[in-house]
Amino acid sequence: MKNEKIAASYKRFHVIAHDLDETDDLKEECKTQLGEGVRLADWNDIVAYCEAGGSLDEFIDALKIPLEYVQPEDMDPIPNTSYRISMNGELHWAGDRHFFFARHDHKLRGDFLAHSNLDNYKLSLGSWFGKGGFALCFGDPESTVAPPEPKIIEPTPDAIELNDVDDLTEDDFEPDTTEPVLTHVVSFQKFHVYTHNLSERGDLKSACKDKLGIGVRLADWNDIVSYVESGGSLDEFIDALKIPLEYVESEDMDPIPNTSFRVSMNGELYWDGDRHYFFARHDHHLRGDFLAHNDLDNYKLSLGSWFGDGGYVLCFGDLNGTEAPPEPDITEPVPQSGG
Structure with missing residues (x-):
């Protein structure tokens, strides 16, 4: 029954679908769907896998991780191409912006705020809002022993919460x-x-x-x-x-x-x-x-x-000019999202 809930598996990594929003507890969801031997995967689990000699290409292929965009200039991602995880055991970066990772193949998408990356943005760690999609879990679905907690590395720097700035005039x-x-x-x-x-x-x-x-x-x-x-x-x-x-x-x-x-x-x-x-x-x-x-x-x-x-x-x-230079061209506005 547990295997029926897994969209893809590779070693100790397991992709599941979920219908939760950014405020819900995906840590508990991994355990609920796959058992006590599994927890929500952490970005540092993927980092540790790579540092131990694991192939990032093999990880991507086995878990069927698609590109997040059609063109890297796109401001909006293709739906359901990101995978919710934690970072240093935390679900959120700032406010309710939930950590996730996405595949960019070395070309970061338009307005993507990357907190970290692997192999020059082959995979990128981001954070945003939204309901449903995929999550990455970590552990052994056949075990009753909880996996070790993820390694803690240098925290992702805090910044002014962009959603709070929206309320200012x-x-x-x-x-x-x-x-x-x-x-x-x-x-x-x-x-x-x-x-x-x-x-x-x-x-x-x-x-x-x-x-x-x-x-x-x-x-x-x-x-x-x-x-x-x-x-x-x-x-x-x-x-x-x-x-x-x-x-x-x-x-x-x-x-x-x-x-x-x-x-x-x-x-x-x-x-x-x-x-x-x-x-x-x-x-x-x-x-x-x-x-x-x-x-x-x-x-x-x-x-x-x-x-x-x-x-x-x-x-x-023109520093010596007596006429004002023409105004700059106006292009497509920069989205105020940061996702």
Whole structure:
């Protein structure tokens, strides 16, 4: 009877279907469906399997894990392509965002917030809401002895709960009234890098124009996209503007300070709340816990959003111009999900 409830098995891993939402107890569900010898699988169980020499490809094939998307640019996953698990024994990352993993074959899907990954995003650990789907259990369905608890590794970093930010309005954020100080660093064509002294609530649109002249505005992510789409070399852009890698190792959860460059996206400063848009260089390996809203050349450069004081800003236009540059192109809005 237990085997009839298993969609696929491989070694001690067992896939089951469930109809629970993110607030229900999948730890208990694995035990209910498969017995005392089984618990909810943990991301660290998969990590331990790989570190012991297990083949990730064999794991994926045996458990029939499909790709989560049709195209990696997709913002929405194919239904029922993720597998609920725990991480460090915890069901949730923040609020009710339940941990799950999905298959990405080295190309992270659109707006996927990856807390960890295996084999450069062959599999990615995420968290989100929803009812039903698949869960991964771990243990021996024929045993009456509970399996050992999962190994605990460095916790997934806490962050501001994105679902709480949705409830905030502009009145909840006081503007940064600091007098802007912009210092020129380097220029390339119409792109100009400056240091700045503002927090995420500072108005970098006004700062670029007021401090640098009418011919300049805050650069937009779509300006960089347009440059590349018109035949510009992204490598030349990176080299000329001296854009460094954002990390020492791609597994790092924290960036090297002052390696991101504030911009707008579709003319907007913020993704959600007062998370200010910026871009960073990742050379095709997205950093640990980076939420990428968009990317160029398979995450050579990635568009993100976060808080913080000072750093670099990218401005756009003619430093000697007497006419305002055209406004940036508007593309499909960035979804406010983070899933």
